[in-house]
Amino acid sequence: MRFLKTSEAAALLNVSPNTLRAWERRFGYPKPQRSPGRHRLYTYGEIASLRDALHEGLSISSAVSRAREGLTADTHSLVGALTSFELERADVAMEAALALRSLERAVEEVLLPSMDEVAKRQGLDSAPWAFAAHWGVAWLRRAQRLAPPPTRPLSVVIGDATRDDLDPDAAQVRAFELFCVRAGARILSLSARGIQGMGEALAHRDPSIVVIAGNHLPDDDVARWAYNVRLAAGPLPIALFRRGHQPPRVRTTGAQVLPTGALAAQQRLLELVEEFRAAPAAYVDPRDTASDLLPRVARNGGQSSA
């Protein structure tokens, strides 16, 4: 994936950087992501397709619309490949998506929406969904294996509370893990079912935060698991990543609810860790016991009790 700085993207489009930023405000396109230093980074493919569309267009709006259509075409081809059980074609569709976007956006704008579309059209008990779910989770795991090694002192322990790969939350959780890894974090993903051997698993990890991801397991099980992580690793902030939950009503203790999108959740996670490092007491109450902390973790997942 080739990225362009604002000046480079503007030069390719033969406009000023100010114009490019004005288009982002007015049309929401091109949509840059941010470098670690908060600078705009544009994908080459997105800028190139806008340049072509501008060449043939009668207005910026119509050019943006045409460039966007090119982008949604990737979702159509991926949905088509998944519903026809064509692994190779699905991989090719993702390659095409990656030519125009960052990996994060390819996952958020093509892979996950395509899987949602298959689930919606075919149902969660259908063969196409089984195929799509396995393909999607495998793709995300492979991308995670290919990600560069950790670059920041951030260790995330994830309690996976999904059922299996067919759980519609599973791909979201794998995407969240992938984004964390690509942001330079070290990830340890454990099943939120098991507490056996947890001490050893955490001994060398020095976790910065615990994330409970997924919504399949009963709250009591998840709560017990989270408490055991704290027992083994010491005071830690706990965050919940689940679909369909509203933004958090933050409590001083208990769990923080992450945004529902995998990328937004990863970004909030980084903020939370910084906030926790600056003021640990605001996030973890050392007097928490299993009996009062844990049910609260569970309750906070949805309609937080004040």
Next chain:
Amino acid sequence: MSEFPARAALRLVQPAPVELQPIARFCGHCGNPPTAAQPSTRVCDRCGLGLVLETVVEAAPSRGAPFLVLDTGLMICAMSAAAQRELAVDETEAVHRHVNELLVAADAEPGTRASLADVVVRAARGDGETTTIAVRPAHTFGVFFEARIAPCGPPRAALVVLH
């Protein structure tokens, strides 16, 4: 015997003189001409929110005029800032919509004057002359515009300037 005269009379046929009409450039958003005589980019160097288009001088919109740009399918491709205000619709929502969702011919008796569709299609094909017809906003009565319609581009399209 030859069928041809012994001395064929060859004459250089002068083509009919082509009437080159002076061209005006204008921004599809603000209506202003570009600052440079030969702009290096299609994006308006004044507002940055429109593409520079060309039309014959007599049809060019004045600065800040309400106008639309339509293709041969009568779909809206561009709207000036003034047209967006006048017709109370944002260009980003209007593009790819049929012009009749915003404007219809205002003639009480159809057929008495050229229809909006015919004139626009001819202009968008590049073979129409500048034509003026009466239009009104769709679903609105009592408000009329004179629409001056002419070819513009590139690519080929019809320019509809509202007065």
